[in-house]
Amino acid sequence: MEPMESTPPVVQIKGIRDGLLVTFADIPWEEQRAALMQQIHEKASFFQGARLAIDVGNQPLKVNDLVDLRDWLSEQTINLWAVISESPTTEHTAQLLGLATRISKPRPEENHHVLDGVPSDQALFISKTIRSGTRIEYPGTVVVFGDVNPGAEIVAEGNVIVWGRVRGVIHAGSKGDRSVFICALDLSANQLRIADEVSAMLNPQKDPKPEIASINEEGKLQAELWHSGETNIRK
Amino acid sequence: MTAKVITVTSGKGGVGKTTAVANLATALAMDGKRVVCIDGDIGLRNLDVVMGLENRIVYDLVDVIEGRCKLKQAMIRDKHLPDLYLIPAAQTRDKNAVSPSDMVRICNDLRPDTDFVIVDSPAGIERGFRNAIAAADSVLVVTNPEVSAVRDADRVVGLLEAEEKGPPSLIINRLNPNLVKNNDMLSAEDVLDLLGIRLIGIVPEDENVIIGSNRGAPTVGDAKSRAGQAFRNIAKRLQGEEVPFMDLAPQSGLWNAIQRFAGRK
Ligand SMILES: Nc1ncnc2c1ncn2[C@@H]1O[C@H](COP(=O)(O)OP(=O)(O)OP(=O)(O)O)[C@@H](O)[C@H]1O
C-alpha cells in the first residue's frame, strides 16, 4: 500500500448520530465505490455491523448501482440506510429502494404519535406500482398511489396507505408504534404487520372493498371494512 | 433505415426467451425486414442452435468487442432468409467480457442498415441482463403462466422502469387453455392483472416449438403450428400492425383485461 498522506483522501468517513457518514472526492462512481470497498476491507472490524450513509455528490446513480453496493455492504454486515445526493436521479433511485435521502432530520422519537398529524414532509409519497424485489423502508408514513405486488415489502415507522391493491408484505409501526394503521383499496396482502403483531389470514376477495387494519382493544391486529363517515382508528 | 433494438428478457430462466427471439426474428425476416439477432447469453449460447446455425460460427460477439474481427464477419447469414443474421455469443467466455457500452456501440453500428436488432438475454438480473437491455429501444418480457415466473417478470419490469427503459410489452408463453379452464394454471388475465403492462402476445404450449428447436428451424416457418401463428402475429404487432388476438379458448374477462392495459403508457 502506498502512503496517501500527500493527496486529499478519496473517501472520508466520520461518525454521526445515526452511524457513519461517507463522503467522496469528486471522482467517477466506479472509483468512489472501489475506494470505499478497499477501506472496508482494510478496516473490517471497524465497519462491522455499522449503519452507513453515503454522500455521492452529483453522481447520477441507477438502481443497479445502489443495489450492487447495498448487497455487497450487507454481505459485510454493513447496513446502507441513506444516500445523499444532489442528483435527482440518485435521489429517486434511493427512494425507490427505500433508502433515506436526508440525514439532518431528527429521527422520530420512540413514542412519537404518528396519528397526531403526520408532518407532510415526513410522509413518503410513491406514485407507481411497487413491484417484486422492492423494499421500501421509511422512518414515517408511506403513501402508495398504485399496487403493492407480491414479493414487494413496505416497512414504515408510521402508517401505510395504499391507493391500490396490496398483495405484498406491509409492516407499519416498524419501530414499535402500535397506534398506526394500514389501509388500502384492496387489502389481500400476503402478510400484514403492525409493530410486532402479525396477520397472515387475508384472503383475496372477489369484490374487494377498502379496508383498514389496526390493533384492536384486545391487542390483536384486525382488518375491517372501511365505512365512510366513521373512523376505525383508535385515537 | 434505422433499426429498432428490441431486447427479450424474463428474469426467470427457461421461460422461452431464446425461442421468442428465434421465432420473432425469423417472422420479421419473412415479412421482408432486415433483421440481426444478438445472443447476449455469453457462456451459455444457444440461439445459434435454435436457429440451426451452430456449425457456421467462426467469430462471435466477444471477438467483435475485442477487435479480433469486423462486425460484418461475426454476422452469420440464415440458411433460408437472406436478410436474417445472427451474432452469436462466445461460448468460452463469461459475461464480464461484455459491457453495456459495448452493446450500445455494436447496436449503433448496426442501426443504419437494419430494420430490427433483436437481443436475447440470459436469465437473471445481473450483468448479462444489464448488457442485454443497455441498447434497447423497447423490451419484451417473456413469462409463463406460473406464479414464480410472473413474480420474476414483475421484478424485471420494476428494474426496467427504474432504468427508464419505458414500459415493456408482455409475451405470455406456454399457455395451456385446458389447464386454465380447470383452474390448474394462471390465466392470461391473472398474469396481466398483476403486471399491468401491455400484452403483445400469448403463445400456446405447442410441441412443434420443441421439434423446431431441435431441428434448428423456428416454428414460425410452419404454417400449421399454433405457436408459430402466435409468433407471426407478435412480429406484425412489432411492425405496428393491429392484429386481433388468437382465440385460444374461451377465457372470461381476458378481453377486458387486454382492453384495460392496451391504452396504458
Ligand atoms: N410455446 C412453447 N411450447 C412448448 N415448448 C416451449 C414453448 N416455448 C418454449 N418451449 C421450450 O421450453 C424450453 C426453454 O425455452 P428457451 O430455451 O427458449 O427458454 P429461455 O428463456 O431462453 O431459457 P434460458 O433462460 O435458459 O436462456 C425449450 O426446450 C423450448 O423448446
Ligand SMILES: [Mg+2]
Ligand atoms: Mg435462452
